[in-house]
Amino acid sequence: DLQERILYSEPGGVKGDTLIDIGSGPNIHQLLSACESFKEIIASDYTYRNHRELEKWLKNEPEAFDWTPVVEYVCELEGNREKKAEKEAKLRKTIKQVLKCDVHKSNPMDPIVLPPADCLISSLCLEAACKDLNTYRNALKNINSLLKPGGHLVLSGDLGCSFFMVGPKRFSCLDLREEFLREVLSETGFIIQEFEVLFRGDDIIDESSDFSGMYFILARKEEAI
Numbered sequence: 728d729l730q731e732r733i734l735y736s737e738p739g740g741v742k743g744d745t746l747i748d749i750g751s752g753p754n755i756h757q758l759l760s761a762c763e764s765f766k767e768i769i770a771s772d773y774t775y776r777n778h779r780e781l782e783k784w785l786k787n788e789p790e791a792f793d794w795t796p797v798v799e800y801v802c803e804l805e806g807n808r809e810k811k812a813e814k815e816a817k818l819r820k821t822i823k824q825v826l827k828c829d830v831h832k833s834n835p836m837d838p839i840v841l842p843p844a845d846c847l848i849s850s851l852c853l854e855a856a857c858k859d860l861n862t863y864r865n866a867l868k869n870i871n872s873l874l875k876p877g878g879h880l881v882l883s884g885d886l887g888c889s890f891f892m893v894g895p896k897r898f899s900c901l902d903l904r905e906e907f908l909r910e911v912l913s914e915t916g917f918i919i920q921e922f923e924v925l926f927r928g929d930d931i932i933d934e935s936s937d938f939s940g941m942y943f944i945l946a947r948k949e950e951a952i
């Protein structure tokens with residue numbers, strides 16, 4: 728998808744020294760390609776339980792979630808299916824910190840002050856964290872402060888989604904539209920470089936969420952705002 732293409736395979740694609748993942752959850756899949764293009768990755772999330780899950784995987788603890796099929800799939804997309812062990816080792820080495828993050832704070836990593844990063848990635852986080860469009864706008868402004876002028880934002884998530892299920896637990900979600908995303912990114916100091924939407928087929932029966940599609944955005948922070 729666009730995220731893999733941007734963070735790995737494209738010649739002249741996004742690369743740099745530091746990347747911050749906002750709202751990583753307990754997951755590493757979104758960082759598997761990024762570790763080829765950035766020297767240091769900082770993962771972050773609001774909840775301690777997600778930090779703990781990430782730490783289990785980073786320390787290769789026996790109870791850690793087994794990401795093998797996903798790692799193999801990404802290696803295959805990158806044309807290196809046999810490199811699973813190297814890929815895991817590289818990602819473990821590249822993730823330098825797992826931090827507490829709250830996108831509602833003007834410095835989301837407060838009390839830690841990070842040097843501005845070359846790239847931010849955030850997937851399915853802001854729509855889960857924000858109760859309305861104004862809160863979303865503020866959260867985008869807050870995460871913008873973690874990025875260098877001219878740095879990249881790789882943002883992805885659901886369109887038209889009001890809820891999603893994780894097992895038996897129901898989470899509410901902010902219903903986003905493409906026009907709003909285009910408008911709010913420009914208002915908060917980003918220039919959109921790519922905007923891709925994958926619509927969900929009408930024939931798909933899936934009661935775990937009511938999303939209508941997924942968006943994948945590559946944007947650049949304005950040099951001066």
Ligand SMILES: C[S@@+](CC[C@H](N)C(=O)[O-])C[C@H]1O[C@@H](n2cnc3c(N)ncnc32)[C@H](O)[C@@H]1O
Pocket residue numbers: 749750751752753754757772773774777828829830831849850851852853855856
């Ligand atoms: C749907 S999960 C997405 C996880 C991961 N990025 C992915 O794509 O699989 C949303 C994440 O946002 C985190 N989150 C919720 N409120 C937040 C906040 N105020 N600041 C930062 N993260 C938050 C949740 O803890 C959760 O891990």
